Amino acid sequence: MIRVGPPARQEAIILPDKLWPNGSKLNVKFMAGNSTQHAIVKEQANWWTQHANLTFDFNDEHPDAEIRITFDSNDGAWSYLGTDAQSIPSNQPTMNLGFLNSGTAAHEFGHAIGMAHEHQNPAAGVEWNEDVVISDASGSPNFWSPAQIRNNILNKYSADQIRGTTFDRDSIMLYFFPDSWVKSGEGTKENEVLSKLDKEFIGSKKAYPRPGGSEVELSINATPTSASIGAPGEEDLFTFTVGSGGRHVLETGGQTDVVMKLFGPDSRTTLIAEDDDGGAGYNSRIVANLIPATYLVQIRHYNEANGTGIYSIGVSR
Numbered sequence: 001m002i003r004v005g006p007p008a009r010q011e012a013i014i015l016p017d018k019l020w021p022n023g024s025k026l027n028v029k030f031m032a033g034n035s036t037q038h039a040i041v042k043e044q045a046n047w048w049t050q051h052a053n054l055t056f057d058f059n060d061e062h063p064d065a066e067i068r069i070t071f072d073s074n075d076g077a078w079s080y081l082g083t084d085a086q087s088i089p090s091n092q093p094t095m096n097l098g099f100l101n102s103g104t105a106a107h108e109f110g111h112a113i114g115m116a117h118e119h120q121n122p123a124a125g126v127e128w129n130e131d132v133v134i135s136d137a138s139g140s141p142n143f144w145s146p147a148q149i150r151n152n153i154l155n156k157y158s159a160d161q162i163r164g165t166t167f168d169r170d171s172i173m174l175y176f177f178p179d180s181w182v183k184s185g186e187g188t189k190e191n192e193v194l195s196k197l198d199k200e201f202i203g204s205k206k207a208y209p210r211p212g213g214s215e216v217e218l219s220i221n222a223t224p225t226s227a228s229i230g231a232p233g234e235e236d237l238f239t240f241t242v243g244s245g246g247r248h249v250l251e252t253g254g255q256t257d258v259v260m261k262l263f264g265p266d267s268r269t270t271l272i273a274e275d276d277d278g279g280a281g282y283n284s285r286i287v288a289n290l291i292p293a294t295y296l297v298q299i300r301h302y303n304e305a306n307g308t309g310i311y312s313i314g315v316s317r
Helices: 035-049 082-087 104-112 130-137 146-154 196-202
Strands: 025-030 055-058 067-070 077-079 095-097 225-229 235-242 246-253 258-263 271-275 285-290 293-301 309-316
Touching: 025 035, 035 055, 035 104, 077 104, 082 104, 095 104, 130 146, 225 235, 225 293, 246 258, 258 285, 258 309, 271 285, 293 309
Parallel strands: 025 055, 025 067, 067 095
Antiparallel strands: 077 095, 225 309, 235 293, 246 285, 246 309, 258 271, 258 293
């Protein structure tokens, strides 16, 4: 089923001016619903907070809750986008969950924290059969006007309006739509959980990064930098800048079993390569041809639950 959004709500991939301050505690109030519905909502809302530096406080007594939820089955499923909810009178909902199939609540909470529809990503390259889309979406169960259909489905944002990743067909923020809606003849599936990119993006510097030590700048062809994983589940972040393109080698050293991921160019969420034991022993090693740009390296212990230890990391060419 298509997830419904009202025509007045403008949506993008993520708009910087709609983001809540990083580290926010957002109060959530149920204005209706039963215990079963409430439990589903709480579970799926917290899929985001497992990766983002945000907290949801579910408290129906809070007088100024930022997120206020109703369950009107005649009003589809929708949410105001991020901080737009602050302009809504406190006696009115900022989200409606008229149905709770699959990952609907997670999708709408994505909107509530500033995420928007993945099919409106300018990198998606979706070519719509517009007449078919308008005909189908104007009927049951949505009964949208052409303006609503363009707002919620057909319109794309320009690249300079958003922060976003490459198109993610597995994103919880992507509508399900049939093959007949697109010129390629390949529609989408119903995504019921957060994708790998959803998780990485919402916790990245572009959205809600978790607090931690400052990122370390690596110099190419310098002595490897010493570091450590000091707590289970911790990750270390490093950046380096390539001035002259070509073959580069990233490698860890030591006895700690680490996993390395390389993101870029000039992107903190586009994964270029990853490696576990490609180096000596349990160390990681990535060899890649890189263009002039800035790159991000993520290091974590192989065992995220229990692993800690010291290691070194270097970049050479």
